Amino acid sequence: MTERQARPGAATPTRRQALLQTAGALAVFSCGSSVQAQAGYPAKPVHFVVGYPAGGAVDIVGRTVGQAMSTVLGQPVIVDNKPGAGSNIAIKSVIDSPADGYNLLVAANALAANMALYQPAPFDAERDLAPVGLIGRVPVVLAVNPTAGIDSLAQLLKTAKDKPGSVNYATPGNGSTPHLAVELFERAAGVQLAHVPYRGGGPAITDVVGGQLPMVAVNALEAVAQVRAGRLKVLAVMSAKRSSLFPEAPTLAESGFAGFEASVWYGLLAPAATPKPVLAQLNAALQKALAQKDVRDKLSAAGGEVEPGSAEAFATLLHTERARYDKAIRAGNIKPD
Template sequence: MKMLSRRHLLALAGLLAIGAPFGAGAADAYPTKPIKIIVGYSAGGAVDLIARSVGQRMATILGQPIIVENKPGAGTNIAVKALIASPPDGYTLMLAANALAVNPTLFQPAPYDLERDVTPVSLVARVPVVAAVREDSEWRTLQQLVSAAKAKPGTLSVATPGNGSTPHLAMELFQHTAGVSLRHVPYKGGAPAITDVIGGHVDVVAVNALEASPLAKAGKLRVLALMSPERAAVLPGVPTVAESGYPGFEASVWYGFVAPAGLPKPVLTKLHEAVQKALESPEVRDQLAAAGGVPLPGATERFDKLLKSDAVRYGKLIREAGIKPD
């Protein structure tokens, strides 16, 4: 017989675990050792902060330490591959963002298959993408920016954290909706993009609210609109894109826990319940609110549906706009 690959052995183990003796007794015992949360971004960023906040509360609920391991690089593909290579036993999770749904289209050949390689566990939170200009900009509203862009097609520039990032895709969607054309300037992260907008080198920046709000409060950035469906307490008085004349528009950064494919159902249930309880914690809610985040409790099926719909929505946009990774 041919030797089975590690992936085949892991998948087989997962199937056996689902169908047999991983019953109530084993589920009751889980977890019996520390759990690892992989983060595909550097320490100190939005995903890292949320992973540590929610993970700390989950550790108390599950009775085991939770360790956050940062594996940045390749647009989070390094982290996803580390997750996929892990045993589907509930001891390795990943706090993923929109890139999880985007990358199978953005990168070719596809680095992974969502349905084959990943088990959605639970959504955690949503953070708005914002469109902002420097504080002394002549544009005080989103409509003024749109009018200027229509008067000079392709001349105004927009900075984003990189090609294929959620803010980049959000701005591509907005340009399509508003009927404008902006010159895209990709950066290696939100901080340098913001710096160049403040310095007057780029006209507008699209980043998540966590990165923009401190500079808005410091009087260095003016946030024109939130791309979330509702306003954010961290940026009081800032309207949404929908309120600014584009009803139904929405583009946010979401975060959710995923596990390797083949995760036994009893373990999935226990992990999902732990996330839901963590999101009920006032401490976690306060920390999310400070980052501009809105908790997203709900069934695993809700997260699964979002993953699939975003893969379709952003996949179509990437193909039509010819977007390539950095």
């Protein structure tokens, strides 16, 4: 056999070319199938997992945004309420779900706080979840019983400084967003208040309205009915700017605490390994939903303000809030209920 003769079974140039062409075709097919699969998303209903009971603030936000996004995505958005363990049950269920864009988490501040509040940490939100986008914020408010003898924030601060620990305040619970907001405020103001945790904002408000305690810290949505009825008076809102629900109430920043901000925020997240094209599609659908007037009106009526933006901006907020809450929880030795 000469050098030019082909060995038995050896690939001739023609055969080699055929093999290369086949491999190339398979690669193109594989890539095309992946792109086609992502382009076909969503092909079935999308689930919004909410770690709180139906009818609460997070549930209202999830249903409002979900209904608008279903129109954009062309598939139903189903809200699944999975309350319990400070929303950890819902969070972990999404983390453990397939990373295909069909199970998303509607989260609030507990997502950032629970990593320090619960030990050992039940999850790492920045590692285990991929932000889709921020939805909006609702301010935390400091409200008093009008008969409590505390008519202004200045009077509250004077009383607290003259008699540290003499002013009791109610919150929805240990480690709740309003509780952590007041902890941050106490350090900023150099005062000491006495925390009385409840199991939910409703019972906390009921006891303040009934005169058992002088003050409550809750999100604006929970307080609005009692404020409008004259049974509560808002001393201050903790948001960066005044609330449309309580335009007469000053912010803490206006009251001498420049830069102070503590709001209940809401955002949408997916399992960490969700394909980037799916995350981009979800963010685009979220932005379209938040641009709708009826969505903005519904969230405004609930005391919130829409905050559209990128997934990267939401990731930055989550990281910042995690560090801030971690510091507050450790400094206050706060334990979950």
